[in-house]
Amino acid sequence: MNPADKRSNGELIRLDQVTKRFGDNTVLDHLDFSVEAGKHVTLIGPSGSGKTTILRLLMTLTKPDEGTITVDGQRLFPASDKEVREVRKKIGMVFQQFNLFPNMPVLRNITEAPVTVLGLSKDEAEERARELLDLVGLADKCDAYPAQLSGGQQQRVAIARALAMRPQVLLLDEVTSALDPELVAGVLDVLRDIARSTDITMLCVTHEMNFARDISDQVLMFDSGRIIEAGAPEKIFSEPEQDRTREFLSAVL
Ligand code: ADP
DSSP: OOHHHHHHSSEEEEEEEEEEEETTEEEEEEEEEEEETTOEEEEEOSTTSSHHHHHHHHTTSSOOSEEEEEETTEEEESOOHHHHHHHHTTEEEEOSSOOOOTTSOHHHHHHHHHHHTSOOOHHHHHHHHHHHHHHTTOGGGTTOOGGGSOHHHHHHHHHHHHHHTOOSEEEEESTTTTSOHHHHHHHHHHHHHHHHHOOOEEEEEOSOHHHHHHHOSEEEEEETTEEEEEEOHHHHHHSOSSHHHHHHHHHHO
16 A cells, blocks of 8 residues: 555544543543544643643653554554654644744754754755745745744744644644734634645644634544544534533634
């Protein structure tokens, strides 16, 4: 099977019986959860329900206490350091805070990891970075430093930087929450464009319900570390089955 076929069907992310505790606080309790390749899945639910923890587990920023996690059939937990390094290459993440390298111009922010981690030549990495900056509408900002950009522009650079590693999965953690309201639409438009024009798998945590409705194949409603309802966006947003989902949506919509 060639890699393109592999991406177009089947399970890419799988969590089996994953439990995560912080001290006495059991944040995820034997959670089962999977995402099919190429799909866009959005996690919604009240603050503290465990959504970000799932993304952080996938980024290996934190480890489960129990359970298994696989990505593209390869083990992420439990796994050796070597296995983790391999799997991590398949995953890109954009955070609420953009986390750009402040001392590097935009182009270098994007080329740094492809050169040092993937071993691309500087020319190859720059060509790809320029294409991505074009995709996120910042072709003219190659030489700017992060501090010279608006929050929305910095976040679009962070998206380009994540895509430069050619990940199979893009994790998006409340990527517009730290932005001034007038900058949110530009970032969401870029993400809509990426969702439409690429075959990348997306797993998003967002409070932007219209965006979730537009881009998602599936919406998962979380409450206290459990998925209480899952379905197509039309179903979840228009005819939720659970009272808890209805309450949550009426508070945020
Ligand atoms: P959400 O993304 O749904 O708002 P989180 O996954 O961020 O929820 O958090 C779930 C729970 O885990 C919360 O109760 C939060 O306080 C707790 N938590 C998250 N990270 C940590 C941490 N590093 N240390 C202690 N508790 C944490």
